[in-house]
Structure formats: structure tokens, C-alpha cells
């Protein structure tokens with residue numbers, strides 16, 4: 001089965017892009033399954049089930065970062081999609097933690113960014129952009145051609161190996177080349193590995209310590225004037 | 234990349250193959266070939282699909298836009314490089330947008346744009362020339378250190394026109410309602426006409442329409458007809474220009490805080506242009 005992981009910060013147009021992708025994959029004879037991973041609210045599963053009659057699911061990551069949640073559930077999700085007879089599993093994830101990437105070796109990694117999001121965005125989203133295969137730029141109808149091209153340059157500067165695809169997701173413009181990329185992606189193997197290196201250490205805030213100030217924390221910490229250092233046993 | 238600026242400059246013709254209007258009625262012509270050097274207007278009421286038509290051209294539509302139209306360049310399907318590499322894109326489009334969202338200074342924006350369009354900046358001073366061109370069209374001058382987001386609607390338009398002409402310097406230029414931005418329109422037309430390109434003006438302005446070789450008329454999202462400027466209209470053009478100059482003269486006086494009198498209407502020399 002082919003695996004496509006589509007990440008991007010809130011309201012960039014991930015769902016709008018995938019709504020263009022699904023019918024085009026179906027037209028090429030592929031059976032599609034859809035999984036949405038979000039922190040606390042999502043209704044894409046109902047939308048895609050209703051609109052395209054495909055198997056869909058959602059997972060709330062809650063306490064976990066969505067990318068970590070993705071690592072936990074993806075293996076079983078592929079089995080679920082397989083049982084449902086799918087040829088492609090599309091995963092839409094919020095990708096909120098900008099330190100790790102949600103992409104998997106052997107799958108296709110797509111990051112969705114908006115043309116309207118400001119020229120520094122490509123520098124701010126780290127591995128979510130640099131480890132992707134394709135950066136889809138949505139909302140090109142909202143900016144001038146010059147601005148669209150400068151935004152492309154900013155993406156290429158931050159992530160030289162990523163292919164840039166510009167789309168107007170509302171009208172499905174620019175979606176066809178994306179579908180060609182998916183069709184050209186090989187099936188994933190049995191053993192799946194996360195792309196890139198996850199961030200170091202576990203943080204004590206994540207496990208519930210609320211005191212402000214590094215003096216109250218252990219493990220990898222940092223002070224205002226220092227780089228991170230290790231505190232504790 | 235296989236193509237370069239010089240090769241994309243070998244464009245002789247764009248073809249629009251018919252699509253359909255909003256209700257599915259086919260365009261009124263099967264195909265329309267626009268040749269190098271043509272100056273074309275796109276006219277029609279608000280909402281008739283003018284912007285949509287030039288967007289089709291800029292997107293190299295191949296039946297995948299809401300209109301179902303197809304665009305050919307030199308009679309063939311345009312290569313994917315045109316869309317994937319701005320340095321190969323033979324089209325510059327000046328959209329109706331009158332604001333920038335870019336949080337960048339003007340100089341940096343223009344330098345990045347020149348880099349991705351492969352325009353040599355150092356030798357030819359392209360960035361400075363772009364600014365000079367833009368400032369010929371605006372009232373209050375733009376400076377290279379302004380933030381893009383601070384520019385007014387008219388300054389934004391002026392900069393986009395200058396950027397398209399000097400930095401993009403493409404063989405095909407599409408302009409969406411240049412007249413609406415409060416820029417110096419006559420100067421813009423004069424400067425633009427110094428270049429041999431295919432110009433497509435979306436316009437509500439009779440002066441621009443009559444200076445074109447022909448005009449594409451849109452109705453309900455479809456191409457209704459194509460009207461070539463006839464001899465009578467050509468004779469009329471200078472008179473329309475005089476009216477227009479008179480109105481710009483009045484507009485300028487009012488903008489600068491002066492009073493206007495009957496003599497300002499008479500002051501336009503009717504013989505000057507004929």
C-alpha cells in the first residue's frame with residue numbers, strides 16, 4: 001500500500017488539497033482510505049466518508065504531540081486500511097510540534113503551507129518542511145504572481161531539495177501533478193521508520209511539572225543566556 | 234532545467250482553445266491566436282469573467298480550470314518548466330491585488346524576485362531601474378527601504394507593473410485593470426508600449442480598449458465575441474485620448490488641492506494630438 005502523510009499548521013488547506021486528490025485517485029482506479037490525526041477536534045473523517053464513500057478514521061492525540069501520536073498508531077492504521085482494501089492511505093496531521101517531522105521513509109511526505117503566511121514561515125517550520133518531499137503552496141489566488149514567486153524562493157532557500165507545487169485548492173487547480181507524485185510513490189515496506197531525528201530527551205513540562213524556571217526542572221534544560229545543558233543524575 | 238530565459242523569449246503565439254461560460258454555453262469562438270506584438274483588451278461587465286480568462290492563460294489551463302479552456306504556446310502544450318521554474322515562465326501577470334502580504338523591504342523583495350527569475354541584477358541595475366520605473370507611475374515615491382506591506386494600493390500596482398516589465402521582462406504581459414490604482418495611466422501605457430510583447434489588458438477604460446488591436450468581449454463567464462478595432466474607432470481614439478487627458482488634468486489639480494475652473498477644461502489643446 002502507498003502511504004501519504006500530509007502535514008501543515010492549522011487552516012493551511014490540507015483538507016482542501018486532499019479533497020482534490022481523493023476523486024482524482026479514484027478516477028485512476030485506486031481505493032483510498034483516510035486517517036486524520038488532530039489534537040482535540042476534527043471532522044474530516046465524516047466529511048470524507050460522506051463525500052467519497054471511503055473508509056475513514058480519526059485519532060485525537062490529546063496529551064501527545066500529534067507527530068508522536070502518528071508514530072504510535074500508524075502501523076495499526078496501515079493494517080486497518082489494508083483490511084478495508086485500500087491501495088493508498090492518506091493521513092492528514094496537524095503537525096503541531098515543529099521539532100519533529102511526521103514523515104515516514106518510503107511514504108510520500110507533503111507539507112501544506114499558505115502563500116499568505118508571510119515570508120519567514122518557511123524558516124520557522126523546521127523538519128516539517130525540510131524533510132518533506134513536496135511543499136504544496138495553497139491560496140495562490142490570494143497573492144500576486146510576484147509574491148507567489150518570492151514565496152517559492154523562500155521555500156527553496158529553507159529547503160533546497162523539496163519540490164514546490166502551487167495550488168488553488170478551492171478550484172482544484174494544480175492538484176493533478178500532485179496526484180502523479182502519489183501514483184509514482186512505491187508501496188511501503190513492512191518495517192516503517194520515522195524520517196529524521198526526533199528531538200532530544202523528555203521534558204519535565206510534558207510530564208506535568210508546572211513551576212517556571214529551569215531550577216525546578218531536570219533533564220535537558222536551558223537558561224536564558226546558555227545553550228541547553230543537562231541537569232540531574 | 235532544460236529551458237532558459239532566451240529560449241522562453243522565442244514565443245511567437247499564444248492560443249486560447251474554447252471552453253465554456255458559467256452555465257456551460259461554449260465560448261463564442263473555437264480558437265483565438267494572439268501573436269507577438271499584439272495589444273489586446275479584455276472587456277465585459279463586472280463579474281463577466283475577465284480576470285478568470287487571464288488567470289487561465291497564466292495557469293496554462295489544460296481543461297483543469299472552471300472554464301474548461303486550454304492554452305497553447307507556439308501551437309503546443311506548454312512544457313511543465315513554465316510552471317515549475319519562474320525563470321522559464323514566459324508570462325508576467327499583474328493581478329488586481331492592491332496589497333502585499335510580504336513582510337520584506339522593497340529592495341529584498343525585488344532582489345529575491347530577480348534571483349528566482351534569473352535576471353542579472355548587478356550588471357544591469359535591474360532593481361534600481363524597477364524602482365525608477367515604478368516612481369514614474371506613482372505620486373508619492375517608493376523607497377527601496379520601505380516595507381512592502383506599507384505601500385499604498387497605487388504604489389503596490391506601480392511596483393508590480395515595473396517588476397513585470399523590468400525584472401520579469403517576459404514576452405507575454407497580462408494586466409488586470411491597471412487603470413484602477415490611481416497610477417499615471419498614460420505614462421504606464423507609453424512606457425509599456427516601448428517593449429515588443431504580447432500585452433493583454435483587462436480594462437473598463439475606453440482609451441486602453443481603443444488603443445488595442447482587438448478586444449475580447451466577455452459575458453456570463455464566456456467569450457462572447459472578438460472585435461477588431463476598425464477604421465472609425467481608430468479615428469476616434471485620439472479624441473478619446475483628449476477627453477481622457479482633460480479628465481486626468483482635472484484629477485491632478487483636485488489631488489493637489491487646487492480649485493478648478495472652466496479654463497482647465499478648455500486648456501487641453503484639442504489640436505495637440507491630431
Ligand SMILES: Nc1nc2c(ncn2[C@@H]2O[C@H](COP(=O)(O)OP(=O)(O)OP(=O)(O)O)[C@@H](O)[C@H]2O)c(=O)[nH]1
Nearest residue numbers: 009010011012013014015016138139167168169170
Ligand atoms: N482562497 C483559497 N482558500 C483556500 C484554499 N485552500 C484552502 N482554502 C480555505 O482555507 C480554509 C482552511 O482550509 P482547510 O482545508 O480546512 O485547512 P486544514 O489545513 O485542513 O485545516 P485544519 O485541518 O483545521 O488544520 C477553508 O476555508 C478553505 O476553503 C485556496 O487555495 N485558496
Ligand SMILES: Nc1ncnc2c1ncn2[C@@H]1O[C@H](COP(=O)(O)OP(=O)(O)OP(=O)(O)O)[C@@H](O)[C@H]1O
Nearest residue numbers: 253254255278279280281282283284285299300454
Ligand atoms: N467560465 C466560467 N465558468 C465558471 N465560473 C466562472 C467562469 N468565468 C468566471 N467565473 C466565475 O465568476 C466570478 C467572477 O469572474 P471574474 O472575477 O473573472 O470577473 P471579472 O470580469 O474579472 O470582474 P471584475 O470586473 O469585477 O474584476 C468568479 O468567481 C469566477 O470564478
Ligand SMILES: [Mg+2]
Nearest residue numbers: 014015044092
Ligand atoms: Mg483539515
Ligand SMILES: [Mg+2]
Nearest residue numbers: 283284285329
Ligand atoms: Mg476582475
Ligand SMILES: [Zn+2]
Nearest residue numbers: 065067097100
Ligand atoms: Zn514532537
